[in-house]
Amino acid sequence: MIRCRPPSVFAALALLCLGVALGAYRPLTSLMSLHMLVQIPLLALAGVFTELAARRRRKTSADGASDAKRGPWSCNEYGVPGLLLASLIGTAWMIPKALDDALTDWRVAAFKYVGLPAAGWVLSASLRLAPAVIKLFFLGNFCWMAAIVGMLYLDQPVRLCNAYLLDDQDWAGRGLIALAIILPLGWLLTEIRPIWRFISR
Amino acid sequence: MRWALTLLLALLAGIGALYGLTDGFTVLTAESARRQEVALAPRDLQDARIIDGQGRVSSLHSELQADGRVAIVNFFYTRCISLCLAQGYVTQRLQAAIKAAGLDSHVRLLSISFDPRDRGPDLNRYASGMHADPAVWQFRAFEQPRQGAALLKQFGIIVVPAVLGDFEHNAALHVVTSDGRLARIVDIDEPGLALQVAKALSASRTASRLRDMRELRGLAAVGGSRKEEAQ
Numbered sequence: 001m002i003r004c005r006p007p008s009v010f011a012a013l014a015l016l017c018l019g020v021a022l023g024a025y026r027p028l029t030s031l032m033s034l035h036m037l038v039q040i041p042l043l044a045l046a047g048v049f050t051e052l053a054a055r056r057r058r059k060t061s062a063d064g065a066s067d068a069k070r071g072p073w074s075c076n077e078y079g080v081p082g083l084l085l086a087s088l089i090g091t092a093w094m095i096p097k098a099l100d101d102a103l104t105d106w107r108v109a110a111f112k113y114v115g116l117p118a119a120g121w122v123l124s125a126s127l128r129l130a131p132a133v134i135k136l137f138f139l140g141n142f143c144w145m146a147a148i149v150g151m152l153y154l155d156q157p158v159r160l161c162n163a164y165l166l167d168d169q170d171w172a173g174r175g176l177i178a179l180a181i182i183l184p185l186g187w188l189l190t191e192i193r194p195i196w197r198f199i200s201r
Numbered sequence: 202m203r204w205a206l207t208l209l210l211a212l213l214a215g216i217g218a219l220y221g222l223t224d225g226f227t228v229l230t231a232e233s234a235r236r237q238e239v240a241l242a243p244r245d246l247q248d249a250r251i252i253d254g255q256g257r258v259s260s261l262h263s264e265l266q267a268d269g270r271v272a273i274v275n276f277f278y279t280r281c282i283s284l285c286l287a288q289g290y291v292t293q294r295l296q297a298a299i300k301a302a303g304l305d306s307h308v309r310l311l312s313i314s315f316d317p318r319d320r321g322p323d324l325n326r327y328a329s330g331m332h333a334d335p336a337v338w339q340f341r342a343f344e345q346p347r348q349g350a351a352l353l354k355q356f357g358i359i360v361v362p363a364v365l366g367d368f369e370h371n372a373a374l375h376v377v378t379s380d381g382r383l384a385r386i387v388d389i390d391e392p393g394l395a396l397q398v399a400k401a402l403s404a405s406r407t408a409s410r411l412r413d414m415r416e417l418r419g420l421a422a423v424g425g426s427r428k429e430e431a432q
Contacts (some may be wrong), residue, residue: 038307075203081211088215100359111218145381162231162359162371 002077014049033171047120053190080182082126150176235357248342256321278316307403310338
């Protein structure tokens with residue numbers, strides 16, 4: 001399905017994600033849940049879509065001749081380094097201090113607005129190179145972490161972020177737990193064929 | 202080989218980001234970060250104009266200096282019905298502890314309102330509600346909200362507007378010396394520690410003042426003996 005979309009669709013999606021994340025900066029950072037579960041994923045998604053658009057363009061210009069592994073990602077064998085980087089950056093944005101500092105410290109804000117799209121780009125490029133087992137490993141890691149962090153947020157009787165209300169912290173916690181359920185389900189749907197092959201082997 | 206190198210680079214970059222965000226794997230929240238920062242490097246506070254219960258305007262620095270005691274500062278607003286009440290109760294207990302230990306000539310309590318609606322009468326009403334002894338526990342508000350905001354930023358206090366005109370804010374006990382330096386931030390669950398820190402600071406200050414005086418006296422004595430020699 002994804003394969004037949006022209007690059008301009010991905011480019012438009014990337015611009016839309018970036019536009020919403022930057023344009024609605026104030027409302028999106030006014031609540032911890034929106035900041036964590038909408039703005040930050042949007043920034044990462046902008047990177048993902050940019051990579052997809054760039055890849056489509058490269059592929060059409062090279063007439064589909066270049067193999068992905070011989071491209072600029074040959075040092076990203078099986079996507080492991082890229083997935084490691086992306087998952088560590090994902091971890092970083094589950095730290096409450098990161099959310100607070102992104103509002104007050106320009107260095108952390110820069111890390112957010114530049115680092116997240118970059119991480120999205122790396123994620124997208126690496127996912128394409130990774131076999132299902134490696135994807136499962138990183139996805140599993142990310143999801144249990146999100147679920148545990150979400151439960152910790154829900155469990156805390158005190159505010160973890162100085163900039164956000166306690167109610168909202170609970171919502172961010174619930175959202176993280178939901179993410180930990182929805183992400184693997186979505187992945188299961190997209191990867192149903194190799195998984196089915198693996199099971200029925 | 203190239204793969205191992207990129208793996209290492211990815212690991213270093215990711216761990217580096219985590220290291221930077223957590224101040225070297227020591228803190229997870231901005232609140233503990235600010236407490237640690239102040240404990241490691243006390244901050245010189247900027248000045249702000251404040252008003253008291255009678256509506257008199259003065260500056261924070263000149264007041265700290267004139268009083269001379271170490272102040273345990275906290276921030277509140279008089280309409281608060283949640284956190285400030287808990288904080289007020291802790292401060293009440295601190296007041297009793299200060300008086301019981303006879304420390305009222307060394308340590309005092311200072312509650313500063315960050316709510317621009319709070320004026321003299323509000324402070325007085327709150328003070329009497331808290332059974333505050335004016336000799337030990339004083340209440341102030343900022344004269345100009347903008348100046349107050351700048352000082353709050355330096356303290357690391359973040360005020361978030363909540364529903365029904367309420368505010369949510371981080372609460373802690375801030376130990377401030379008479380020369381306008383934020384020396385330590387202590388959790389409101391540890392008033393004993395705040396008192397201990399304040400007492401230690403006051404003692405070290407008195408000791409250094411005594412040393413200064415002794416040195417001065419020594420100089421005077423040297424001067425005197427020189428005079429005698431000259432005669």
